[in-house]
Each structure stands twice: as structure tokens, then as C-alpha cells.
Amino acid sequence: MKVAVLSNINIDLIGKYLRENLRSLEDGKIEMYFGGYGQVVEELIGESSGLYEFNPDFAIIFIDADELFRDILSNPLSYLSEDIRGIVKERVSNLFHAISKYLDICPQGYALVNTLVMAPYSVMPYMDLNTDYSPSVMEFLANAELWELQKGLKNMVIVNWHSMVNRYGYNRLYDSRYWYLGRIKLSGEGLSRLAYLYSGYIKAIKGKTKKVLLLDLDNTLWGGIIGEDGLDGIELGEDGIGKAYRDFQKLVKILKEQGVLLAVVSKNNPSDVDEVFEKHPMMVLKKDDFVVFKVNWSDKAQNIKEIAEELNLGLDSFVFIDDSPFEREAVKRYLPEVVVPDFPDDPSLLPGWFCEIVENYFPKIWITEEDRKRSKMYQGEVRRKELMREFTSLEDYLRSLSMKAVISINDRRHVSRIAQLTQRTNQFNLTTRRYTEADIERFMENPEHLVFDLELIDKFGTNGITGVIIILFRKDGTALIDTFLMSCRIIGRGVEKAFLSYVVNYLRSQGVKILKGQYFPTKKNQLVSNLYGEMGFRKVEEDENHTEWEMDLSSRSVECPDWIRVEGRIEG
Amino acid sequence: MMEEKLFKVIASVLEIPENRVNPELSLGDVEKWDSLGHLELILAVEEAFGVKFNSTEISELTSVGKIAARLKEILGA
Numbered sequence: 347m348k349v350a351v352l353s354n355i356n357i358d359l360i361g362k363y364l365r366e367n368l369r370s371l372e373d374g375k376i377e378m379y380f381g382g383y384g385q386v387v388e389e390l391i392g393e394s395s396g397l398y399e400f401n402p403d404f405a406i407i408f409i410d411a412d413e414l415f416r417d418i419l420s421n422p423l424s425y426l427s428e429d430i431r432g433i434v435k436e437r438v439s440n441l442f443h444a445i446s447k448y449l450d451i452c453p454q455g456y457a458l459v460n461t462l463v464m465a466p467y468s469v470m471p472y473m474d475l476n477t478d479y480s481p482s483v484m485e486f487l488a489n490a491e492l493w494e495l496q497k498g499l500k501n502m503v504i505v506n507w508h509s510m511v512n513r514y515g516y517n518r519l520y521d522s523r524y525w526y527l528g529r530i531k532l533s534g535e536g537l538s539r540l541a542y543l544y545s546g547y548i549k550a551i552k553g554k555t556k557k558v559l560l561l562d563l564d565n566t567l568w569g570g571i572i573g574e575d576g577l578d579g580i581e582l583g584e585d586g587i588g589k590a591y592r593d594f595q596k597l598v599k600i601l602k603e604q605g606v607l608l609a610v611v612s613k614n615n616p617s618d619v620d621e622v623f624e625k626h627p628m629m630v631l632k633k634d635d636f637v638v639f640k641v642n643w644s645d646k647a648q649n650i651k652e653i654a655e656e657l658n659l660g661l662d663s664f665v666f667i668d669d670s671p672f673e674r675e676a677v678k679r680y681l682p683e684v685v686v687p688d689f690p691d692d693p694s695l696l697p698g699w700f701c702e703i704v705e706n707y708f709p710k711i712w713i714t715e716e717d718r719k720r721s722k723m724y725q726g727e728v729r730r731k732e733l734m735r736e737f738t739s740l741e742d743y744l745r746s747l748s749m750k751a752v753i754s755i756n757d758r759r760h761v762s763r764i765a766q767l768t769q770r771t772n773q774f775n776l777t778t779r780r781y782t783e784a785d786i787e788r789f790m791e792n793p794e795h796l797v798f799d800l801e802l803i804d805k806f807g808t809n810g811i812t813g814v815i816i817i818l819f820r821k822d823g824t825a826l827i828d829t830f831l832m833s834c835r836i837i838g839r840g841v842e843k844a845f846l847s848y849v850v851n852y853l854r855s856q857g858v859k860i861l862k863g864q865y866f867p868t869k870k871n872q873l874v875s876n877l878y879g880e881m882g883f884r885k886v887e888e889d890e891n892h893t894e895w896e897m898d899l900s901s902r903s904v905e906c907p908d909w910i911r912v913e914g915r916i917e918g
Numbered sequence: 919m920m921e922e923k924l925f926k927v928i929a930s931v932l933e934i935p936e937n938r939v940n941p942e943l944s945l946g947d948v949e950k951w952d953s954l955g956h957l958e959l960i961l962a963v964e965e966a967f968g969v970k971f972n973s974t975e976i977s978e979l980t981s982v983g984k985i986a987a988r989l990k991e992i993l994g995a
Contacts, residue, residue, distance in 0.1 A: 527957060528957045
């Protein structure tokens with residue numbers, strides 16, 4: 347991963363902190379480039395600049411407001427508020443146009459720009475914001491302008507720095523000593539917080555997020571113990587400390603609406619818990635907000651393992667919240683992949699603490715349609731598993747689902763979901779190539795590529811977009827399956843055959859004679875090592891790093907299982 | 919003890935082996951210890967020992983020996 351840093355102040359020392367924060371990504375292989383001090387716009391628009399030569403995945407652009415508006419701030423009484431408005435608009439739009447030029451030429455990259463923060467000190471402290479001479483208004487105007495302009499640019503991301511400064515305080519995050527000695531404005535803590543912030547956005551773009559939040563109940567979703575205190579005795583409501591629990595539940599609900607799955611893991615009598623969910627008027631979370639309920643007296647680690655199996659998700663996508671240090675220790679010990687954060691000892695800290703958990707483990711910038719539907723889809727998944735137990739033959743079960751696969755080609759509305767799938771899918775993924783939204787958009791525009799996606803619908807509702815095939819047309823007239831992946835929640839229903847069968851027929855109709863496929867083994871994709879073999883491809887190459895397969899489309903096809911109906915939708 | 923920790927911090931910031939750190943080692947003696955490197959070094963020392971030098975001191979603490987002596991004064995060690 348390549349990260350460039352541009353700034354109008356000296357910020358080179360952030361390198362160490364960025365490396366620490368990004369260590370968990372891509373095995374910590376991070377290359378960095380620092381633009382010339384104060385050369386932000388020059389680097390962005392000069393196509394021969396070091397920035398273009400470096401060609402980063404992420405360009406961090408840190409703008410210091412006091413430097414950006416240095417001339418006005420050093421002579422504030424000669425500017426009226428109307429002058430200020432024009433100057434701010436012009437400077438922010440200059441910066442924006444430089445960034446958008448850069449992103450035009452390097453569309454696979456992302457630019458991360460901070461919200462502007464001005465020093466909270468002034469020699470006209472009372473006049474400011476009350477008269478025509480109001481330099482502080484520049485901060486508001488500039489941030490609003492940045493926000494307006496950014497709306498049209500998908501791969502420019504605004505980094506909420508002023509919110510971080512509000513949280514910890516300007517006096518802690520900035521240090522005037524380093525400014526006067528070396529044009530470094532931020533303190534050690536400031537550099538570290540800023541690096542943490544940028545890293546969160548980078549993780550969000552790269553889709554490094556957990557999927558499931560496991561919640562205990564007593565002293566977690568409400569105060570007290572339902573089995574002892576009873577329905578009227580637990581603390582949950584609009585008054586007193588019960589409000590902290592209610593506020594916490596509201597935040598959990600918002601996280602759920604962003605696509606995170608919720609599950610309950612609690613040692614309790616199920617009837618006591620049902621009573622709370624059904625009868626307590628102050629419960630924000632309802633039973634159907636959760637995809638799984640494990641309320642029993644068994645070991646929590648065992649329950650969590652079962653949830654992982656029922657949802658078909660790895661334990662490394664779970665975060666476990668429990669007030670009991672004993673339960674946390676047990677889960678940490680037996681399931682080290684599960685993230686187990688410490689729990690605050692004062693319930694009033696719960697809401698703020700939870701926001702930091704979200705910041706760390708559930709980073710997300712854009713919400714897709716998939717995210718909004720995810721909980722429903724997984725609830726369907728749990729019900730499908732129940733139904734499956736009633737059938738003796740798998741085929742009877744599959745027939746009973748009445749599946750329909752809707753396949754779209756180059757559908758721009760699906761770009762973010764497709765990118766998300768390439769980022770997240772590990773098991774049924776033949777090449778494990780990770781793509782950003784910008785990459786997918788490029789493939790859709792480029793006639794050398796075709797991007798197919800598959801939405802699976804059955805009698806329990808839609809499973810969402812769960813399959814992606816990306817085709818690359820090669821100069822020699824053959825076509826290569828660059829990417830073939832399916833979300834693990836629909837594996838084992840023959841959908842992959844229906845998908846490939848459709849793609850093969852489509853390519854044949856476009857005159858393709860030879861279709862090639864590759865398999866690159868990883869630690870997790872053993873499942874599909876012989877997939878192409880099973881589908882009738884011939885192995886043409888093999889070494890320890892990959893296998894390559896081929897199908898002659900003039901004489902062979904892939905058969906579509908008769909229990910899946912396929913519908914093709916061709917978009918621009 | 920303090921000195922040992924200080925030498926470790928300095929070696930790590932300057933990216934040199936610990937045995938090259940000695941009280942005489944000064945600003946300009948190694949590639950990494952230039953004016954920016956100096957601030958990085960001071961920042962690391964401040965973080966490691968939980969101290970804060972004033973800006974005049976920062977400009978004057980230009981050798982390992984001077985930093986160690988000032989730390990001893992502040993920490994009383």
C-alpha cells in the first residue's frame with residue numbers, strides 16, 4: 347500500500363504514527379511519500395511532480411487553516427466579511443480543483459482531506475463573529491464549502507479533524523514550540539491522533555470492518571440482572587442512569603442500520619429475557635433487530651462458535667461486548683480471533699465508549715443497499731438452515747427454495763457492493779484480487795472488461811448481491827475470468843454453476859472462443875481449488891503459486907442446475 | 919537506568935546501533951540528526967520520560983550528554 351502525505355505545514359513526523367496505525371493492513375507493507383513542504387497544489391496539478399511519480403493508493407492532504415488564510419489573519423481589520431466570503435470560496439475551490447484534477451488523472455487513488463481548524467486564539471476575541479471583521483467565520487465557511495464541493499467526487503474523502511480536535515482539545519493536540527522551531531504544528535499526541543484518524547478512513551475504504559456485534563444483556567443492555575431484579579427492577583428508561591443504557595441501545599440500533607449484525611449471548615432464562623423484549627416499554631432494541639439469540643446457561647465461547655456456524659462467518663468478524671470480566675477472559679482465551687474490548691466500569695461512559703468501539707472496529711464511509719438489508723438477509727439465512735433440517739435430500743431442499751438469480755452486467759448502481767465483495771470475500775474467491783470502487787467503475791467504462799454481478803432471490807427474500815465475475819478480454823481474442831467470487835452465505839446451492847453458465851453463454855454470443863480461469867491459493871480459499879475442474883475446464887498450467895484452466899466455448903458449456911431460474915439484466 | 923532508556927530512545931530515533939550512542943554524540947554527527955531529526959528526537963524523549971522542555975532548551979539540548987544532564991535535573995535522578 348502506498349500513502350502520500352501533502353501539507354502546507356511540516357508534518358513529516360506523522361510517518362511513524364501512520365505506520366503503527368496501518369500495521370494490520372496488507373501485512374504492514376507500506377510505502378510513503380512526503381510532498382515538498384507547502385507544495386500541496388503544485389504537487390496535485392504538476393503531472394511531473396513526485397506525487398504522480400509515486401502514484402499512491404491514498405493521498406493524505408493535511409491543510410492548516412491558519413496557514414491557508416495567513417494573509418487575512420495577519421491583517422484582519424482590512425477585510426470585511428463579504429471580502430472574506432469570496433476569498434474563502436476561492437481558496438477552497440482552488441484546492442478542490444487541484445484535488446479533482448489529480449483524481450481525474452489517477453482515478454484509482456483516494457484523496458483524504460481534513461476539515462479545517464483555526465487556532466482558537468485571537469487578538470480581537472470579542473469583536474470576532476459579531477462584526478464585519480470576523481476571521482473565525484473562515485473556518486465555518488471553508489468547511490461548508492469543502493463539504494459542498496466534495497459531494498460530486500466519489501474518491502475524495504473528508505476527514506473529520508475538527509471533531510477530533512474538539513474531543514481532545516487544541517491545547518493538547520497542537521504545540522507552539524515545534525511550530526516556532528520547525529514549522530511543525532502538532533504535538534506528539536496530535537500527530538498520533540491525526541494518524542489514527544486517517545487510518546480509520548483508510549480501513550473504511552479498504553473494507554476492514556467487523557461484521558457482527560455480540561451483546562450480553564444484564565448490566566450491558568440494561569442495568570441490573572433481570573433474573574433477580576425483575577422487569578420493574580432493571581434500570582432502563584429516560585430517567586437516571588437507566589438513560590445511559592437506553593442511549594447505548596439507540597447507538598447499537600444505528601450501527602445495526604449500517605449493516606452490522608447483532609446477536610445476543612446471555613446467561614439467562616429465556617422466558618425472563620423474552621419478557622423484557624416483549625413488555626419493557628423502554629427497550630429500543632427489539633427481538634427482530636438481532637439475527638441470533640443465544641440465551642441459555644452454556645459456555646459463551648461455545649455459543650459464539652455456534653453463531654459463527656449458523657451465520658457462516660469467521661470468528662475474526664466478531665466483536666463481543668460483556669460487562670463481566672470473567673466472561674470476557676473466557677472468550678479471549680478460547681476464541682482469540684474474537685475482539686473483546688474492555689467494558690467501562692461506569693454506565694454513564696457507555697455511549698461515548700461505544701462510539702470509540704465503532705470507530706475502531708466498524709469503520710465505514712458509504713452505506714450500500716446491501717448494508718441496509720443485511721440483517722434481514724441473515725435472518726433469512728438462519729431460517730433457511732432451520733428449513734434445511736426438515737429435508738432429507740439436499741436437492742429437495744434446494745428445489746423448495748424457488749431460487750432466482752438476477753445477473754446484471756456493468757450495472758453502475760452496484761459498484762460499491764461489488765467493490766465491497768472483492769474486499770471481503772475470502773473463501774469462495776478464485777483470485778482474491780481486491781478492488782476499490784474506482785477500480786470497478788473503471789472496469790465498467792473500459793470495453794476490455796465486463797463486470798457481472800448476481801443477486802439471489804428465494805422464498806425467504808433476497809440474499810442481495812452475492813456473486814461477482816469480472817471478465818478481461820485479452821488481445822489474443824481469449825477471455826480471462828479475472829475475478830470469480832461468491833459470498834459464503836450462498837455457497838452450496840449450485841448458484842456458482844448457474845452464474846458461470848450464464849456468463850459462458852453470454853461470452854459465446856459475443857464471439858469468445860476460449861475462456862480461461864485462474865486459481866491462486868490463499869490460506870482461506872481451498873474450497874474452490876478444483877472449481878474449474880468440476881465445471882468442465884481443462885487444466886493447462888500449474889505451479890506452486892497458481893493453476894490455470896481453459897474451456898473451449900465452441901464445444902463445451904457449463905450446465906445450469908434446473909432448480910435455479912436465471913434472469914439477465916443488461917445495463918449501459 | 920535513565921541513561922540506558924535514553925540511549926535506547928535515541929538509537930531508535932536516529933536509526934543507529936545503541937553502542938554508537940554516547941554522551942558526545944551531537945546534532946549533525948549522524949545523518950538522521952539534522953534540524954528536523956532533532957525535533958523528532960526531542961519529541962520521542964519527551965514522550966518516553968513524560969517531560970516537556972521549553973523552546974530555548976530544545977534549541978540548546980544538542981548532544982546526548984546535554985539531554986541526559988537536563989533530564990537528570992528535571993527527574994531528580
